[in-house]
Amino acid sequence: MRRVFSGVQPSGELHIGNWLGAVQNWVALQDRYDCHYCIVDLHAVTFPYDSTILAERTREMVMSLLACGIDPQRSIVFVQSHVPEHTELQWLLTTVAPLGELERMTQFKDKSQRLESVPAGLFAYPVLQAADILLYRAEAVPVGEDQLQHLELTREVARRWNAQFAGDDPFLPEPQALLTTAKRIVGLDGQAKMSKSLGNTIGLTDPPEDIWGKLRPAVTDPARVTRKDPGTPEVCNIFDLHKHFSSPDTVELVAGNCRSAGWGCLDCKRVLADRISETLTPIRERFTTLRESPAEVDEIIGEGADRAQRLARETLKEVKSRMGFLPRKEG
Ligand code: TYM
Numbered sequence: 001m002r003r004v005f006s007g008v009q010p011s012g013e014l015h016i017g018n019w020l021g022a023v024q025n026w027v028a029l030q031d032r033y034d035c036h037y038c039i040v041d042l043h044a045v046t047f048p049y050d051s052t053i054l055a056e057r058t059r060e061m062v063m064s065l066l067a068c069g070i071d072p073q074r075s076i077v078f079v080q081s082h083v084p085e086h087t088e089l090q091w092l093l094t095t096v097a098p099l100g101e102l103e104r105m106t107q108f109k110d111k112s113q114r115l116e117s118v119p120a121g122l123f124a125y126p127v128l129q130a131a132d133i134l135l136y137r138a139e140a141v142p143v144g145e146d147q148l149q150h151l152e153l154t155r156e157v158a159r160r161w162n163a164q165f166a167g168d169d170p171f172l173p174e175p176q177a178l179l180t181t182a183k184r185i186v187g188l189d190g191q192a193k194m195s196k197s198l199g200n201t202i203g204l205t206d207p208p209e210d211i212w213g214k215l216r217p218a219v220t221d222p223a224r225v226t227r228k229d230p231g232t233p234e235v236c237n238i239f240d241l242h243k244h245f246s247s248p249d250t251v252e253l254v255a256g257n258c259r260s261a262g263w264g265c266l267d268c269k270r271v272l273a274d275r276i277s278e279t280l281t282p283i284r285e286r287f288t289t290l291r292e293s294p295a296e297v298d299e300i301i302g303e304g305a306d307r308a309q310r311l312a313r314e315t316l317k318e319v320k321s322r323m324g325f326l327p328r329k330e331g
Contacts, residue, residue, distance in 0.1 A: 017194030021144030078304030190219030
């Protein structure tokens with residue numbers, strides 16, 4: 001089976017952008033691939049964070065993934081910092097990662113602009129991401145569109161490392177991105193990518209009243225100033241969300257009523273709020289149940305780390321051997 005690797009930062013709760021763009025696909029891929037899903041806590045500490053809640057957020061992220069349908073019997077679910085080989089491979093890969101490419105990373109530029117003092121870890125972030133993927137020699141990486149640049153860098157790092165150390169037998173495969181039709185979900189502001197740090201999200205475990213509370217003021221087609229103005233569904237983010245949560249019949253009904261001004265934006269949002277709540281309620285309920293058994297969850301990720309580490313060690317041993325390091329004598 002081909003190998004899949006993907007990761008999510010425990011920097012807040014999962015939102016519908018993460019779910020539609022990535023996690024739903026992670027669940028679907030479990031039947032066809034050898035899947036590795038990682039909570040990337042070492043990435044989360046490259047931006048200012050609260051150390052008193054990191055551990056709890058990490059555990060809750062695991063719970064959210066399990067609640068979405070990630071099955072630890074079929075997939076390896078683990079926490080990045082539990083497998084220290086990630087950081088060792090990262091160091092080795094920094095020796096081939098091109099500085100100029102790192103300087104061009106848009107996420108680095110965006111995030112560093114928001115900081116007075118930029119930590120070197122934020123700059124090296126994409127090399128750790130490359131190490132995550134290459135450590136498992138994964139061939140496919142299900143992500144949203146915002147990660148494509150990091151994935152291109154991973155491919156470049158693999159190419160350069162292979163050229164230097166692997167001769168005719170490219171040991172590190174160049175991974176391919178797997179995108180969904182929801183590769184970039186726009187936030188409730190109708191402008192930026194849905195993102196926790198922008199506060200424009202709907203959380204996967206939000207109860208129906210919160211979903212409605214967030215959708216009510218959400219931005220729609222700016223040309224619909226009054227209730228009687230006809231709208232253009234194609235330019236409305238609420239319509240886009242309907243396409244991901246409502247049946248084709250409902251999507252058609254929504255589009256017709258928007259164009260004819262049969263419905264106002266609030267009518268359209270009410271239907272969307274119901275569809276989203278209906279979809280998310282089972283996830284929220286499973287999450288609530290899992291929250292009652294943190295020890296079980298810790299066991300799942302303990303086992304996940306053991307399984308991931310076995311593979312990680314093999315890759316790292318081969319990488320170090322090809323790079324010419326003196327092996328440590330066993331025993
Ligand atoms: P993160 O934690 O920001 O997001 C997790 C996944 O959700 C996707 N995503 C979205 N998709 C569509 N629309 C949106 N608005 C949206 N917001 C987020 C992301 O593309 C991602 O797939 N650097 C990564 C974590 C990472 C990783 C890796 C990913 C570390 N190592 C190795 C893949 C492979 C990140 O910050 O994702």
